[in-house]
Amino acid sequence: MTVTVSTLQKLKDEHKKFATITAYDASFARIFDDAGIYAILIGDSLGMTIKGESSTLGVTIDEMAYHTRCVARGVSNALILADMPFMSYANTEDACRNAHKLMAAGANVVKLEGGSFLSDTIRTLVQNGIPVCGHLGLTPQSVNVFGGFKIQGRDDESRKRIVAECLAVEEAGASMLVIEGVPKDTGREVTEALRIPVIGIGAGNDTDGQILVMHDALGLTAGHTPKFARNFLAETGDVTLAVKKYISEVEQGIYPDDAHSYLK
Template sequence: MSVHQPVKKVTTHVLHAMKQRGEKISMLTAYDFSMARILDEAGIDVLLVGDSASNVMAGHETTLPITLDQIIYHAQSVVRGVDRSFVVVDLPFGCYQGDSKAALNSTIRIMKETGGHAVKLEGGSEISESISRILSAGVPVMGHLGLTPQSIYKFGTYSVRAKKEAEAKKLLEDAKLLEKLGCFAIVLEKIPAQLAKEVAQAVSIPIIGIGAGPDVDGQVLVVHDMLGMTKDFHPRFLRRYLNMYEMMKEATQRYIKDVKTQDFPNEKEQY
């Protein structure tokens, strides 16, 4: 009789080791149990319970409206579907900016109520106090630099960040600072590929890119975009692996037709 081997869990230590040996890290977002279960079984390394749920799950224009209670609900659902993947939970807008005590309290709620493994915060030196306070409580922190969607109204655009020398210099300094503070990884969003490469080489912690070129330690996409469940979003960095929007629409139309023509349910589909 074969003994069932326990599933090896991805941890911060595993992710660090992957960077050391040059193995790329795969990361996708997830917001519910069913999707998380599929992605986990497929072998994804990291699942991000992103504040992008505000867009793809709730239909908001930005990530700003999602609340701490809502992100906790999504994270609880995801964690129940996971055996192997490392689950990172976004701290929503307003839960950590300018108040490190609120940042810690928000994080404690996430960790206690969801069973998630880490939190992610957007920003560099300006949120260093919040990061330090969370880390002092023993909670792993993933950083997020470059295009930070929670600051959309400050930037006024979702275009590429850090093209100018001053912003690029600050981004590199912020990445080094986040490493020094104790972050276990950093997401770099929508920055020039060459700069992302420099950052990945300058720090020993994993750098996960989204629209940041190939020379980083891993990639992340919003799962709804990757599967083609969204149809109006066409950034250069996105590769759609399915056209789920059309597939689901067609399946629904077939179901409607079968109901209307009384083809469904047939004799085998009744009791």
Template sequence: MSADKITAKDIRAMKQRGEKIAALTAYDFPMTRLLDESGIPLLLVGDSLGMVVLGYSDTTLVTMEEMEHHVRAAARAKPRALLVADLPFKSYETVEDALQSARRLMLAGAEAVKAEGGHSIEKQVRAIVADGIPFLGHLGMLPQHVREEGGYHIKGKIEAERQSLLADAQSLVEAGAFGIVLELVTKTVAGELTRSVPIPTIGIGSGSECDGQILVTHDLVGMFPWFTPRFVTPRMNGAEQMRAAVQDWKKSL
């Protein structure tokens, strides 16, 4: 990959080269700039900001206006990385809704959009891609469905889920998605799915056989100490370091 702006086409090409894709979430200007300077090729303004930034209980409470606000902040960093934004809950129920919502996020500064689902949103994905907007899929555990599912559950443990995941992935490929996030999918099924599709899979809690990995940055650096997913090993204790720095400054007054 050159030093030029990274595109969805570049991300897709990384799979063909066997190059692992590192992706992280970014919700504001400084974090976007720091992660971009660290060489992360794909940054996601995820609706996970609902929990780790806004204090909501889950992603279903995040509004389009809030997503636009955070996309604008991240876009001001002018990252070399591809900047992807989540379509929030209930913003892509119909083809018309999906197109309008995707266009709003692109106007805010996103360079691609992501939404949850496979065959059920195939028409929406086709319309978004036909409009010239790169689309990143999301299969497995779907956080926007956490309430109806009664929590976060690993997918692919039973044959019906395996078949559904494979079929949904094929639907996204045929609709024109440039990649698929796999959240909480069994390692075996995630590996099978990765080998079966021509576009990259980016796992989160789905094992090491995906083409790449994505994490919530706050989890990676220990900046949300009140909850850490079981599949995450924080690489630093940012919250404790921050507390220590603040306390040290306070003592120096």
């Protein structure tokens, strides 16, 4: 089955959870695709996982296009999402030019970090045939604004602001949204408020889908390991079995449990 944005929308409409994961090369992409993952994200997290940098800010559009081409060669069924890196969509013209590079490299959807200020950009991309995934909550490209990788949406005011920004992204035409680094209650509120699929990472198990950086799912993360990370490889001893276990537990609502979620 070839997964499209309509596939994920149908899963949300039917209240069926789904799993997604990052990949950066053809080999892992093929393993994940064969295991039945619904979507694969070429994340700008490659700045840390592949390049060994301290943030995502140094990733370029050409690097993203290169890794997108690699992943696309390993995928037969999964939906391919690709991150627009830092400052590659600072204006609508840049966004269109750089999104085209990712789509030409094999992406089906591009992902942008930010809220209502991106509404015109999202509308323009969609009008030009480029599906968009929004990304709100803890947005890693704003690490210097946040003063670090800090959990967002802990109080009523910030939670309401996040929900409003998510709704603005949906209204602008985004096909789906990633919500990252928020308490479980905030993840639930965003998911219930939006008609489009909401994919959580560190946002509790009430979102429509989950995404993990592959290094977090396979116990390969160096340095700080986020609370929501879980080493499925250690539990199974095999990469394919690890991914299948991850998929199964997401679909059943078992992962992430409270031990792998931010509660407040």
